[in-house]
Amino acid sequence: MQLNFRKAGEGKPLVILHGLFGSADNWMGIAKDLSQHYTLYLVDQRNHGDSPHSDEWNYAAMADDLKELLDAESLDTVCLMGHSMGGKTAMNFALKYPERVDKLVVADIAPRYYPVHHQTILEGLNSLNFDKISSRKEADDQLAKYIPELGIRQFLLKSLTRVDGKFAWKINLPVITEKIENVGEALPGKGRFEGPTLFMGGENSKYIQEKDREDMERFFPGHHLIYIKKAGHWLHAEQPEAVVETLKAFLR
Structure with missing residues (x-):
């Protein structure tokens, strides 16, 4: 599937994936700063934003959508960041295509299963x-x-x-309503991404917990976990400056 995306800036490619019910526009607030250092690809995932709709909606399909985008843009490797549902897509992509990811950032989501709560x-x-x-x-x-x-x-x-x-x-x-349970799926049981990985949680959020460290270590042995102070699940909206500075420090 050919995804819609916004491209801005220059430098090393940084791909950012939004969460459930979101779109590429969610990241425009921090794009100006990041675009001074990176070529940003702000992506609408399938069934969101201005990307096509499909009855197929799961992380395997969304990971393959991202691969198609990278291939079309002739991007061999990228830094990849995803928030919430986008973080699950990013993790799935890194496990399936580890050679395409230089550094991975997962914002306020863990590898485990989450029960439906929407x-x-x-x-x-x-x-x-x-x-x-x-x-x-x-x-x-x-x-x-x-x-x-x-x-x-x-x-x-x-x-x-x-x-x-x-x-x-x-x-x-209609498809999101019917298949909402797919959003909470855990990562598949196999695969590892050995590259640098940052899990960025919100201090006031419960999405990343101490019990998640075992899964993080199993799938992403090169990971670090930090919490953004005074931030909940929407950490990039609540503490944009802290998110940008943390992201830039990690990517450097």
Whole structure:
């Protein structure tokens, strides 16, 4: 699948993958700084952003999508970073194609299985009737019945677009709803990535825990784990300067 991506800057290639319900635009806030040092590839994963939709939606397919992108751009090796779902894609890619990854950064996700915990968000997204909704405020008001947090709603509404004069989701909501369990899958049992790996957790997040160190060591023996202070799961939005400085220090 030919993924949509944004390219900026110059220097060594750095590919960044967003999380569930996100898009390449999520990383534009820190792109300006990073693009002074790297050629950035901000990628829309399948069924997200402006990339194509598909009924096939799992980490094996998303890893192969990334390989196709690197091949098309004639990128032999890259530094690779992924957040949450994107971090799982990045880990799967590094295990399957270790020769294509120079350094790996995984933001606030571990190799283990995560139970489904997005039911309320999916209920809210599926509740929007675009035959009746004519403004973003109406969409936000409807979402607020399910999702009280304004910041989360604003993030989700970034995937709202217009098609033939009517609102629509950029994300492939039916497939994501049907196959949401795939997002929480653990890494496959085999494979190792021996290269430098940074797990970057949010200090206030519970996504990376002490019990995850065994899996990190098994799959990524060259890993380091750090926590970004005063940050939760959306560490790049909550503490962008700290994330950028930590990332640059590791990649150097």
